[in-house]
Amino acid sequence: MNLANPQLNDHGELIHLLSLDGLPREILHGILDRAAPFTAVAEREVKKVPLLRGKSVFNLFFENSTRTRTTFEIAAKRLSADVINLNINTSSAAKGESLLDTVDNLAAMQADMFVVRHASSGAPYLIAQHLAATGRNHIHVVNAGDGSHSHPTQGLLDMYTIRHYKRDFTKLTVAVVGDILHSRVARSQLHALVTLGVPEIRLVGPKTLLPAAAARMIEKGPLRVCHDINEGLRGADVVMTLRLQNERMQGALLPSPQEYFKSYGLTPEKLELAKPDAIVMHPGPMNRGIEIDSAVADGKQAVILPQVTFGIAVRMAVMSMLAGSQ
Numbered sequence: 083m084n085l086a087n088p089q090l091n092d093h094g095e096l097i098h099l100l101s102l103d104g105l106p107r108e109i110l111h112g113i114l115d116r117a118a119p120f121t122a123v124a125e126r127e128v129k130k131v132p133l134l135r136g137k138s139v140f141n142l143f144f145e146n147s148t149r150t151r152t153t154f155e156i157a158a159k160r161l162s163a164d165v166i167n168l169n170i171n172t173s174s175a176a177k178g179e180s181l182l183d184t185v186d187n188l189a190a191m192q193a194d195m196f197v198v199r200h201a202s203s204g205a206p207y208l209i210a211q212h213l214a215a216t217g218r219n220h221i222h223v224v225n226a227g228d229g230s231h232s233h234p235t236q237g238l239l240d241m242y243t244i245r246h247y248k249r250d251f252t253k254l255t256v257a258v259v260g261d262i263l264h265s266r267v268a269r270s271q272l273h274a275l276v277t278l279g280v281p282e283i284r285l286v287g288p289k290t291l292l293p294a295a296a297a298r299m300i301e302k303g304p305l306r307v308c309h310d311i312n313e314g315l316r317g318a319d320v321v322m323t324l325r326l327q328n329e330r331m332q333g334a335l336l337p338s339p340q341e342y343f344k345s346y347g348l349t350p351e352k353l354e355l356a357k358p359d360a361i362v363m364h365p366g367p368m369n370r371g372i373e374i375d376s377a378v379a380d381g382k383q384a385v386i387l388p389q390v391t392f393g394i395a396v397r398m399a400v401m402s403m404l405a406g407s408q
């Protein structure tokens with residue numbers, strides 16, 4: 083484990099995927115390039131590849147998930163790994179067993195990879211650190227979303243989607259709209275967009291849902307804060323919408339969902355301000371009528387379902403890359 087960046091080994095290879103923060107552009111492009119041929123497997127033109135044959139991947143989801151958990155499972159299976167889904171509600175975690183004791187026991191079953199989602203920011207990092215401290219660096223950890231901190235594979239699949247439709251990151255205006263304050267997806271997207279050289283990134287939302295730190299970043303690079311959605315969408319090439327993370331909000335940060343929809347909900351009328359060929363993205367789960375109108379979610383500019391399919395290829399790329407490192 084490299085102390086400066088615990089995701090890399092001393093040769094600069096990725097051994098865990100914990101966050102996109104601090105990952106160099108070459109690694110990000112390396113993952114996206116590696117994902118491209120896996121789209122044939124994601125779309126089932128090719129059924130399976132043997133890259134993870136004999137490996138055991140443990141899915142540890144301590145928080146709800148539909149897309150991420152399922153696409154990690156599909157990705158691992160299409161790489162020929164054995165996949166074990168721990169059902170947290172019926173596991174001994176519900177009897178008070180600690181996270182690290184759970185990890186030690188699964189490691190004793192010869193796990194090769196842990197895919198971890200946890201409500202606490204830093205949980206996957208803690209596991210990686212524990213594995214390094216106990217001499218088990220050969221077990222890889224993939225963060226599948228930790229608190230409001232990071233969701234690196236979502237950030238990567240979003241970048242894959244943008245690259246697929248728009249090709250060149252260095253010519254784009256990207257608007258990220260909604261609850262940026264509580265969103266691990268937004269944080270991962272922002273790290274990736276900045277690293278990949280997007281020249282204009284607009285953070286669009288009410289003051290109460292934008293991190294105070296964002297205000298300090300304005301004018302210091304590509305990030306701009308827009309409280310007015312019309313200004314935020316004007317001329318955008320990519321519009322990323324986000325769900326209100328009610329489960330992470332303390333206190334009332336918004337007047338009402340209806341008011342929010344009126345000001346920040348993505349409707350066909352508002353979308354007209356973006357470029358005519360702008361794409362609309364959403365990580366899911368969508369709350370129709372709150373952050374996005376059904377006419378947009380189901381409209382021809384939406385690439386929300388292709389994002390899900392690309393997610394399989396990107397997760398295959400990440401897991402095969404980790405498994406190939408020393």
Ligand code: NCD
Binds near residue numbers: 233236325367
């Ligand atoms: C997101 C998550 O769990 O962070 N969903 C996902 O993984 N696709 C976004 C959300 O919950 O709003």
